[in-house]
Amino acid sequence: MNQDIVVKVENVFKSFKTVKAVNGLSFEIKAGQFLALLGPNGAGKTTMVEMIEGIQQPDSGQIHIGGKEWKHHSKEIHQFIGLSLQETRFIDKLTVRETLNVFAGLYSLNKKRVNEVIEIVSLEEKQNAYVVNLSGGQRQRLALGISVINYPKLLLLDEPTTGLDPNARREVWHILQKMKNESNISLLLTTHYMEEAEQLCDNIIILDHGKILQEGTLDKLIEANGGKEIIEVTFKEIISGDFPILDSKLYHFDWDNTAQKLVLKLNDVDAGLKMFMAAIEQKNLKLSSFVSRKTTLDDLFISLTGRHLHE
Amino acid sequence: MNRHFDLRQFWVLTVMHFKELIREPAVLFWGIVFPVLMSLGLGIAFSKTADSQRNIAVVDIVKGQFSHDSISAFPSIYNHFYKKSIPQKSVQFSFSIRNKKLGNTVFNFSHLSWEDAIRKLKRGEINLIVSKERETFQYYFDPANPDAQNSYMKLSQILNLKNIAELKRDENVSVLSLPGTRYVDFLIPGLTAMGIMMSIMWGLSYGIIEKRSNKLLRRMIATPMKKHYFILSLFAVRIAMNLVESVILVLFAMLVFHITIQGSIIALFAVFIAGNIAFGGLVIFVSSRTSKTETGNGLINLVVMPMMMMSGIFFSYHNFPDIVVTILKYLPLTMLADSMRSIFIEGAGLMQVSSTIIILSFSGFILFIAGLKMFKWY
Numbered sequence: 001m002n003q004d005i006v007v008k009v010e011n012v013f014k015s016f017k018t019v020k021a022v023n024g025l026s027f028e029i030k031a032g033q034f035l036a037l038l039g040p041n042g043a044g045k046t047t048m049v050e051m052i053e054g055i056q057q058p059d060s061g062q063i064h065i066g067g068k069e070w071k072h073h074s075k076e077i078h079q080f081i082g083l084s085l086q087e088t089r090f091i092d093k094l095t096v097r098e099t100l101n102v103f104a105g106l107y108s109l110n111k112k113r114v115n116e117v118i119e120i121v122s123l124e125e126k127q128n129a130y131v132v133n134l135s136g137g138q139r140q141r142l143a144l145g146i147s148v149i150n151y152p153k154l155l156l157l158d159e160p161t162t163g164l165d166p167n168a169r170r171e172v173w174h175i176l177q178k179m180k181n182e183s184n185i186s187l188l189l190t191t192h193y194m195e196e197a198e199q200l201c202d203n204i205i206i207l208d209h210g211k212i213l214q215e216g217t218l219d220k221l222i223e224a225n226g227g228k229e230i231i232e233v234t235f236k237e238i239i240s241g242d243f244p245i246l247d248s249k250l251y252h253f254d255w256d257n258t259a260q261k262l263v264l265k266l267n268d269v270d271a272g273l274k275m276f277m278a279a280i281e282q283k284n285l286k287l288s289s290f291v292s293r294k295t296t297l298d299d300l301f302i303s304l305t306g307r308h309l310h311e
Numbered sequence: 312m313n314r315h316f317d318l319r320q321f322w323v324l325t326v327m328h329f330k331e332l333i334r335e336p337a338v339l340f341w342g343i344v345f346p347v348l349m350s351l352g353l354g355i356a357f358s359k360t361a362d363s364q365r366n367i368a369v370v371d372i373v374k375g376q377f378s379h380d381s382i383s384a385f386p387s388i389y390n391h392f393y394k395k396s397i398p399q400k401s402v403q404f405s406f407s408i409r410n411k412k413l414g415n416t417v418f419n420f421s422h423l424s425w426e427d428a429i430r431k432l433k434r435g436e437i438n439l440i441v442s443k444e445r446e447t448f449q450y451y452f453d454p455a456n457p458d459a460q461n462s463y464m465k466l467s468q469i470l471n472l473k474n475i476a477e478l479k480r481d482e483n484v485s486v487l488s489l490p491g492t493r494y495v496d497f498l499i500p501g502l503t504a505m506g507i508m509m510s511i512m513w514g515l516s517y518g519i520i521e522k523r524s525n526k527l528l529r530r531m532i533a534t535p536m537k538k539h540y541f542i543l544s545l546f547a548v549r550i551a552m553n554l555v556e557s558v559i560l561v562l563f564a565m566l567v568f569h570i571t572i573q574g575s576i577i578a579l580f581a582v583f584i585a586g587n588i589a590f591g592g593l594v595i596f597v598s599s600r601t602s603k604t605e606t607g608n609g610l611i612n613l614v615v616m617p618m619m620m621m622s623g624i625f626f627s628y629h630n631f632p633d634i635v636v637t638i639l640k641y642l643p644l645t646m647l648a649d650s651m652r653s654i655f656i657e658g659a660g661l662m663q664v665s666s667t668i669i670i671l672s673f674s675g676f677i678l679f680i681a682g683l684k685m686f687k688w689y
Contacts, residue, residue, distance in 0.1 A: 053533060055689060078535045089525035093334035094327065105323030106534040150534075 004031045005067075006154045006186045007052060012061030014047055014210075021047040022058070023210035029154070029203075034180060034187040036197035038297060039207035040307070045190035046086065048207075049158050052188065053083055066153060079107070082152030084143040086159050092132035096123050096142055099131060100149065107150040114149075121145040121175055137168025144175060148185075155179075155187045161196060173199050194297030206301060213304045222295045225303050226252045226265030230295050231273070233262050236286040245279040248272075265295065320536060324544035328518070332548055338514075342556045346506045347563050350499060353625070354568050357494040362407075362415040365462045366437040368428035369420050384443035385422040391470060392418075408469075412481045416465060439463055490571045491656035499564040500651035501624040503557050504586065508618065508644050510553050511590035512611050516598040518545050520607040529689030539683060542595060550587045557583065574654035578661040582654065585671035586647035592678030593643065599682040618644035646671060 007029040014022040022044045029035045037045045050056040051063060054070040054077060063069065066080045090099050100114045118127050121141040126134060134142065140160060147155055157176075161169040177200065179185055191197055197204050198218055205215040214221055222228045243255035243262060250272035253264045266272035269292075280287075298308060332338055369385045389397040392406045403421045410416070423431070431437045438459035440451040448470055452459035469475060490496060519542075522528050532538060564570045572579060597610050621628055621635075622644035629636060639645050650667040653659035 055529065055533075075535060078533070081533075083530075083533055085526055085530055088527060088530045090527060091327065091331050091522075093331055098327070098330065102323050102327045103534060105319055106531070106536045108319055146530075 005029070006031055006033075006065070007188065008062070008064040009048070009052070010062040010064075012048070012051065012058045012063060014044075014051060014056060014059050016047075020210050022051070025061075025207075025210070025212060027205055027212070027215065029186050029188055031153070031186055032180075032184045033203060034176075034189065034201040035203045035205065036201035037188065037190045037205050037207055038192065038194070038197050038301075040192060040301075042209075043207040044210035045207055046158055047210075049156055049188065049190055053081070053156055079150060080152060081154045081156060082147035082150055083156040084140075084147040084158065084160055086162065088143055090131045090139075090142065090146075093130055095128050095130055096134070096138075097127045099142065100145060103146045103149050109149065117145040117149050120148060120179070122171070135168065137164050137171055140164060140168070140172055141175065144172065148179070153185060155185055157187065157189045159190055159192070161191070161193065169193075169196070176200055197297060204297070206297070206304065208305055214300070218297075221297075221300055223267060225295070225300050227267040227272075228295050229266050229269050229272075230293050230299060231264040231266070232289075232291045232293075233264065234260055234288045235262075235280075236288045239285075244283050244285075245276075248275055248279075250275050317537065317540075321540050321544055324536075324540055325547055328545050328548040329551075331518075332514075332552060338552075342506075342510055342552060343559055346502060346556065346560050350495075350502050350560060350564055351567065353498055353502075354495040354564070357498070362417050364417050364419060365439070365465065366419045367421070367462060367466060368423045368431060368437045368440045370423055370425050370428050370440055370442050372425055372442075384441055384448065385420070387443060388420060388441070388470070392475065408475070410481055412484050412486050418466065418469075439466065441466070490569060491573060493568075495564070495568045496570055496656045497627075497652065498625070499561065499568070499570050500655045501622075501648045503560055504622075504644060504648035504651050505619065505624045506556055506560060507553050507583065507586050507647065508590050508615065510556060511549055511587060512594050512597075512615050514549050514552070515545060515591065515594045516607050516611050517604070519595075519598050520601060520604055523687065523689070524602040524604065526689065532688045538686070538688070542679075542683065542686075546587075546591050549591070550584070553587060554583070570655065572655050573658035574663075575660040578659060578664050579651065579654045581661060581668050582647065582650045582664050582671075585668040585675075586643070586651075588675035588679075589643045589647070589671035590675070592675030592682065595682035595686070596678040597682075599686045602687070618642050621645075622648055624648060641670075643671060643674070 005028050007027075009028065010026050012022055012025045013020070025044070025048060027035070037048060039045055047056060051058050052065065054074060065077050068076055068080075070077055094102070097114060097118065100117055101111070104110065104114050104117075118124055121144050123138065123141055123145065126138055131139065131142065144157070144160065147157065161172050164172070173196065176187065180187070180200070187200070189196070189201060202217060203215065204218055204221060206213040206221070214224070216224070219228065239255075239257075239260065241257070243253070247253060250268060251264050251266035253262055255262050264272075264276060266276075302308060369388060371383045371385070386397040389401075389404055392404075397404075401422075403419065405417055405419045407415055407417045421431075421437070425440075428437065428440045432440065438452060438456055439462040442449045442451070448467070450463050450467065452463055454460055487493070519528075522531075528541070531541065561570075561572070593614065594611070597614055598607055601607050601610065621631070621639050622642050623629075623639070624644070628639045628645065631639060640649070646667050650659070650664040653663060
């Protein structure tokens, strides 16, 4: 096995009664790589992560973590991974430091590591506060601190910022980005926030119904779906039937006849837009409105499934 | 993984459970203050021979049927007690029989219609109705009610006596006040046993179920933590807490009620540990699966309530039918309470309670293993 690959998932299936939660997934995570599993609720993200965590067993397929399998090397894998579950509640009347001390003790680590972790997750001011008195963001930072306490090579974070306000969410991202810059840690993140995947991850896997819809870098995914810029235009004229100009190499568009709206996707704004404007000029069409924005993962998800991510 | 590492895990978990426990003020109240208050209340209530009140209705016509044989019992009872005629229009009177050894008995008679008497009986204001037919007193009461039975025995005895003064004779009664023979001597070992059961059953089940539903158990087993350490450390903290609670209760009872431990302290400690193991195993087994506190409460109540009521904590279970007693004797709380009592008041030593120690420890151990096997961590 390639030393650089920290997780290798091969053709994994998992069903619960009649639901196929994970339906033949294969992917890998390299050292230092941050990967996002993105998808709506019920897409199979958590089940996949739980199988990597060793909490669930795949019905079939192989999962190697650091080249090892849960069945034979659970002790080594426990040391290899760090994780944060959705909505874990730690003991209310223990302080942040005491909670970290417990987990440090379970890994046979000393107080020096606890100090380091408190600094990593910026909880210096709250280290002597009871968990019950922490805000949602602080609790999540504590959970993150616990997940990195054992110097894991692979971090598994299951929706680490769900339910947090935008500021608290950014604080968590900042900590993770800092870790990425300063260490060779790998991350598998599940999220249904597009922005989170965009901010943190090199690679994104879009899941739906337990299957991979698309995977790759954000740029690659976006380009594959028409371009990174989206321009929405409407016209003064009423246009019936097909839109009177054709796709070009520089842009691709979708015409919504009912809404009388054109959605243009393009990568090279300068060349593409000039060409498009020339084409509509030629047809004598006049713009009524013009909106330009960046393509998001939600746009991607809509173009892949016809549904929004949050539906 | 070396031995030192294992001890460290156990230690951090024990410290965690200990801090969690002592930082909850309710624990101190329910674990220490409440049992002491209960023993104080019950001990005082049963150690002082207060006046016993016997409220009795006297009727002329029974069940609405007028009988020619009926004669008014009321003046005749008055006459029996006071040896004179009842003042006119009088509808109630009391008579007190004083006795230093047995305590005073106060009879309160009310002259009522049958309907009023029945209403008062339903409300528990009286428990005996008396009428007089053909010169004979008739008594109406529920024999299943011991208090009513007692009223009947006392009143019928008096009404059959020519001279009431005879009742005051009590040379043949000797009051047992030696340590070990009083009700409070019976009560304190039982309360201690019940305290152990309650603390272990509620404390451990709550600690486990809450952490399961908060997904903390699941998070913790994602570390190299040894699973049984988690439960054993929780258990160790509870035993320590129980020891403090029990010692405080017993010291309090020694100070206030002058109870003594006549048997072996070592045997008492061994029984204490065995009781903790038995209930510890039982609660691990009972709370091994559920993640809902409501279900957990129901299950613990199901186990705890019958023992609380039938293990002879407050009153002897020997009043149940023989076949039931045979079963009750082997309930863990009965075994624990009986053996603690035998040490406290009969002077039992390790040998006399050894079978209890073995049965309690062994059954606790088996239940613990079974509970751990089916334990749901997430």
